[in-house]
Amino acid sequence: MAANEVSHSPSFTKTFYESLFDFADGENIKACLQCASCSGACPFGYLMDFPPGRMIAWMRAGIFDEVMDTDTVWMCISCYACTEVCPKDIPLTPGLMTRAKEELLLAGNVPTELQSALEFSQRYGNPLGESPRKRADWAKDLQPEVPIMRKAKRPVDVLWFVGDYPSYHPRVQQSTIALYKVLNALGIDYGILGPEENSDGDTQRLAGEKGLFEMLAEKNGKAFSRYEFNEIITTDPHAYNAIKNEYPQLGIEYPVKHFTEFLAERLDDLKPLLKGNGEVKVTYHDPCYLGRANKVYDQPRALLEAIPGVELVEMSHNRTTSLCCGGGGGGMWLDGFQWEKAHVRLSEWRVSEAVTAGADVLAVACPYEPPRFEDAAKMVEGAGNLAVKDIAELLADAMEG
Amino acid sequence: MTHILVTAKLVPDLVEELEIAESGTALDMTWLRLIINEFDDHAIEQAIILKERSGCEVTVIAPDQEGMDDVLFTAAAKGADRIIKLVGDFEEGVNNHALARTLAASTKEIGPDLILTGVQGNDDFDGSVGPYLAEYLGMTYVGYVAGVTLEGDKAIVHKEYPGGLIAELEVTLPAVLGIQAAEQPPRYVAVSKVRQMMKEASIDEVDVLDLDPSGGLEISSMYLPEAAERAEMLDGDEEEIAARLVEIFKEIGVV
Numbered sequence: 001m002a003a004n005e006v007s008h009s010p011s012f013t014k015t016f017y018e019s020l021f022d023f024a025d026g027e028n029i030k031a032c033l034q035c036a037s038c039s040g041a042c043p044f045g046y047l048m049d050f051p052p053g054r055m056i057a058w059m060r061a062g063i064f065d066e067v068m069d070t071d072t073v074w075m076c077i078s079c080y081a082c083t084e085v086c087p088k089d090i091p092l093t094p095g096l097m098t099r100a101k102e103e104l105l106l107a108g109n110v111p112t113e114l115q116s117a118l119e120f121s122q123r124y125g126n127p128l129g130e131s132p133r134k135r136a137d138w139a140k141d142l143q144p145e146v147p148i149m150r151k152a153k154r155p156v157d158v159l160w161f162v163g164d165y166p167s168y169h170p171r172v173q174q175s176t177i178a179l180y181k182v183l184n185a186l187g188i189d190y191g192i193l194g195p196e197e198n199s200d201g202d203t204q205r206l207a208g209e210k211g212l213f214e215m216l217a218e219k220n221g222k223a224f225s226r227y228e229f230n231e232i233i234t235t236d237p238h239a240y241n242a243i244k245n246e247y248p249q250l251g252i253e254y255p256v257k258h259f260t261e262f263l264a265e266r267l268d269d270l271k272p273l274l275k276g277n278g279e280v281k282v283t284y285h286d287p288c289y290l291g292r293a294n295k296v297y298d299q300p301r302a303l304l305e306a307i308p309g310v311e312l313v314e315m316s317h318n319r320t321t322s323l324c325c326g327g328g329g330g331g332m333w334l335d336g337f338q339w340e341k342a343h344v345r346l347s348e349w350r351v352s353e354a355v356t357a358g359a360d361v362l363a364v365a366c367p368y369e370p371p372r373f374e375d376a377a378k379m380v381e382g383a384g385n386l387a388v389k390d391i392a393e394l395l396a397d398a399m400e401g
Numbered sequence: 402m403t404h405i406l407v408t409a410k411l412v413p414d415l416v417e418e419l420e421i422a423e424s425g426t427a428l429d430m431t432w433l434r435l436i437i438n439e440f441d442d443h444a445i446e447q448a449i450i451l452k453e454r455s456g457c458e459v460t461v462i463a464p465d466q467e468g469m470d471d472v473l474f475t476a477a478a479k480g481a482d483r484i485i486k487l488v489g490d491f492e493e494g495v496n497n498h499a500l501a502r503t504l505a506a507s508t509k510e511i512g513p514d515l516i517l518t519g520v521q522g523n524d525d526f527d528g529s530v531g532p533y534l535a536e537y538l539g540m541t542y543v544g545y546v547a548g549v550t551l552e553g554d555k556a557i558v559h560k561e562y563p564g565g566l567i568a569e570l571e572v573t574l575p576a577v578l579g580i581q582a583a584e585q586p587p588r589y590v591a592v593s594k595v596r597q598m599m600k601e602a603s604i605d606e607v608d609v610l611d612l613d614p615s616g617g618l619e620i621s622s623m624y625l626p627e628a629a630e631r632a633e634m635l636d637g638d639e640e641e642i643a644a645r646l647v648e649i650f651k652e653i654g655v656v
Contacts, residue, residue: 106591115589122592123436124416131416133432211593 013064016103023095031088032056038082038092043324043346044075044338045082052082052092055100073100074111075341078206078329080292084320093206093293093329101208101330117333118209121216125198126164127333136194138166138173139180146180148194155228157189158262159254161220161243163236164199165367171374172367175390179235179259182395185273186266190233196223200239202246202289207330214250217242221252231255233262235392237289237366238328244294258290260365260391264299267306275401276308282394283313283359285350285373286322287366300365303391307398315353323350327368347376355382362388402458403551403574405448406513407481408504408534409463409472411435412524419625426620430493437472440519446583447549448517449480455551457515458482462507462607464491464500470604471595478590478598485511489609496617497525501533503609508538513575515556520544520579527617531579541572544579 020026032053039051049070050058058064067073076097083093090096104110110118120129139146147156160183166176183190201216220243224232232254234240240258247253263270282304290296297319304312317323324331326346331338339345351373354362362373370388377383389397413419413428414436420429448459460483461476463469473484487503508516516538518531535542547567548559556572561581572578635642650656 105589106594108588108590110589112586115586118589129416133417209591211591211596215592215596 010062013059013062016064016099017059019099020095023091025089025091026095028088028090029056029096032090033088035087037085037087041081041085042076043079043081043349044077044342047342048072048075052096055096067100068103068107068109071104071109071111072341073097073104074114074330074334074337076101076329077288077324077326077331077346078203079288079324081321081324084292097329098206098208101206102210103208105208111334111337113336114207114330114333117330118204118207118212121199121201121204121209122212125216125219126168127199127204128164128168130168132198133195135162135167135197136192138162138168138176139192142177142180144184147191149191149227150194150196152191156191157230158183158191159224159227159229159232160190160192161200161232161234161236161239161256162192162197163234163239163367165371166235167197169367169371171371172390175367175370175392176235178390178396179392181399182263182270182392185399186263186269191227191229193223193227196226198223200234200236200242202238202242203328203330203332205242205246206328207333213242213246217247217250217252221247221250224252224254231257233257233259235259235367237287237294238368241289241293258294258296258299258365260290260300260303261296263395264302267302270303270395271306274307274395274398276310276398277401279309279311280361281311281313281357281359282307282361282363283315283354283357284318284363284365284391285315285325285354285369286319287364287369288322288324288328290365291322292320300363300391303395304363307394310394313357313359315350315357315359317350317353323353325350325366325369325372327372332368345376345379347372348380351376351380351383351386354386355380360385360387361394362386363391363394364388365391402456403451403515404458404460404511404513405451406508406511406516407441407444407448407459407461407476408516408518408530409441409445409461409476410438410500410522410530411463411466411469411472412438412522415523421623421625425622425624427494427623435466435468438519438522440521440580442519442587443583444517444519444580445476445479445481446585446587447580449588450584451549451551452480457551460485460511460513462487462504462511464495464503464609465489466491470599473604474598474602475590475595477602478594479588483605484602485605485607487609488606489612491609491612494524495612496527496614497530497533498527498617499612499614501530502537502613504530504534505537507607508534514554515551515574516540516577517549517580518577520546520581526620529579531577535577538575538577541576542579543570543572543576545581546578547580547582548584549578 039045045051117127165172198219201213205213243256373388414434422429462485550557
C-alpha cells in the first residue's frame with residue numbers, strides 16, 4: 001500500500017496519451033502541429049518547463065515521465081488561453097493540462113498551499129475552511145429574508161447556487177448581497193440551498209482532484225434532487241461551468257445560467273429600475289469560465305451598457321484574449337507558489353490594463369476577482385482610484401441612484 | 402523489519418463554535434465535529450516516512466469515534482499496512498487514562514518495536530496519551546519529538562526544548578515517542594485513492610469491554626471564556642491616536 005511514485009515507463013506515457021482521447025475532441029491531439037501557439041498564449045508559458053506544446057512533443061518521443069518530475073505544471077491556471085488559440089482545437093486545458101495535474105496529485109506532488117484548500121473542500125465542502133453550517137450566514141440579517149429551500153418547503157422558480165467565495169469571503173459577500181437586491185427588485189422567485197450547498201468543485205477538478213470533484217458534485221446533485229425548481233443560476237462562472245458541462249457526465253442534469261445571462265434576459269424589466277450614478281468609464285474583465293470556456297461575452301456588456309451614464313471601454317485584452325486574474329485551476333490557492341516561480345502577479349497585469357484603458361471602474365463577474373483585483377490595485381501605479389465592482393454591485397448601486 | 406504502531410484519536414474541530422452540554426461539565430456533542438488530532442496526523446506521517454526510508458511495517462490503531470473510518474482509510478491510502486479500530490463506548494469521549502490503558506492492552510498483543518503518538522491533543526484534560534501508554538507498557542517515553550531515524554534496535558530522535566534547543570537522543574527500542582512534528586507536513590492523498598482503499602482495505606476491529614478512567618480528573622464545571630473589559634479604546638483622529646499611543650508606550654517603558 002505504499003504511496004505511488006509516478007511511473008517512469010514507456011507504458012505510462014502511452015496510457016497517459018491515450019487517456020486524452022476520452023475528452024471531447026481529444027483525438028485532435030494527434031494532429032498537433034507543434035506550432036507553439038499554446039505556449040505563446042499561455043500567460044506563464046515562458047517559465048513552464050513544459051508548456052502544452054512541449055509536453056506533447058515529449059509524449060510523442062515517449063519520454064513523458066520527465067514532465068512529471070517538474071512542478072511548473074502547477075503554474076497552469078486553466079484559463080483556456082492555449083485552448084482558444086490552438087489551430088487544431090485540441091482540448092489542452094480540460095484534457096492535457098488537467099490530466100497532468102491529476103497524475104502529479106496522485107503521486108503526491110502537491111504544493112502545500114493547494115493541499116489545504118483541497119483538504120478543506122473535502123472536510124467542510126468549501127476551500128476556505130469555514131464551517132459548513134455558516135454557509136448562509138451572509139444572509140442572516142437581511143430583510144426580506146433569503147429563502148433557504150429546507151425551511152421554505154415550497155417549489156421555487158430559480159435555485160440560486162451561491163458558491164464558496166460569495167458565501168464566505170467578506171469582500172465577495174458584498175457582491176452577493178448586491179445580487180440579492182437585484183433579484184428582489186426584479187421580483188424573482190428564488191431560493192438557496194444554504195448549508196446543503198457544497199463547493200461546485202470545478203476549480204478542485206482543474207487542479208487535478210477529480211475524485212474530490214465527483215464527491216462534491218454528488219453531494220450537490222443529492223441536494224438538487226430534494227427540491228423543486230425550474231432552473232439554476234450561479235454567482236460564480238466556475239460553478240456555472242461545472243453544472244453546465246461537467247455535472248451532466250455524472251448524471252446530474254439541470255438547466256443552468258450564469259446570473260449575467262439570467263439578468264440579460266430580463267433587460268426590459270431591469271432598465272426602468274436603473275437610475276445611474278453619473279458619468280463613469282467602465283471596463284469589463286471577461287472571466288475565463290464565462291468567456292473563453294463558455295462563450296458568454298455579450299450579456300455582461302449588455303447589462304453594463306444598460307446603466308445610465310456608463311461608458312464601456314475595452315482593455316487591450318478582451319473577449320477571447322482576456323487575461324486570467326490568476327485564480328483559476330487552483331491558482332486561487334497557489335499565490336505564494338506562483339509568486340515564488342514568477343515574481344509577477346497576473347492580477348496586477350490586468351489592473352494596469354484597466355488603468356491604461358482610462359477606466360474608473362473595473363467591472364467583474366466572477367467572485368475570485370474583487371479581492372484579487374483590489375489587492376492588485378494597491379500595487380499598480382495609477383490604480384489608486386480604480387474601483388473594482390461586480391456587475392451585480394453596479395446594478396444594485398444604479399438602482400439606488 | 403521494524404514494526405511501528407501509531408495511535409490516533411479524534412478531537413473537537415474548532416471550525417465550529419464549541420457549546421457546553423446541559424450537564425455543565427462537558428462539551429455538547431450534538432453539533433460537535435471531530436477531526437484527527439493534528440499531532441497524531443504528524444505521528445502517522447512520521448511512520449510513513451520511516452517506512453519509505455527503512456522499510457518498516459506500519460499499523461495505525463484508534464478508538465471508534467464518528468468519522469474514524471475515514472481517518473483510518475486515509476492512513477491506509479498513505480501507506481499504513483494495517484488499520485485497527487477499538488470498538489467500545491467511545492462516542493461520549495473518554496479520558497486519556499482510559500484510552501491509554503486500552504491502547505496498552507492492544508499494544509501488548511500487537512508487539513510493536515516502536516510506538517508513535519501525537520505529543521498532545523486539544524482535549525487533553527488529564528495529561529497526554531503517550532506518557533501513560535509508556536508507563537502501562539513499562540517502556541521509555543520521549544516527547545516533543547521532531548525527527549526520528551532508526552538504527553537497528555535503536556532510534557535516534559530529535560527532541561525540542563524551549564528556547565530553540567534541540568537534543569539528539571538515542572533511545573533503545575521498544576519505546577513510545579510523542580511526536581511534535583513529522584519531518585515533513587502530512588501529505589495529501591487524492592480522494593480517489595481513499596475511496597479505492599475503502600473498497601480494498603479492511604479495518605480490523607478489537608472489542609473493548611471495559612474502560613477504566615481512574616486517575617483522571619473529575620470535571621466539576623466547564624464554561625466558555627468570559628469577555629473582560631480591560632481594553633482601552635483610543636478615540637480621536639489619526640494624529641491624536643498616534644500621539645496617545647506613543648505616550649502609552651513611554652509610560653509602560655517600551656520606547
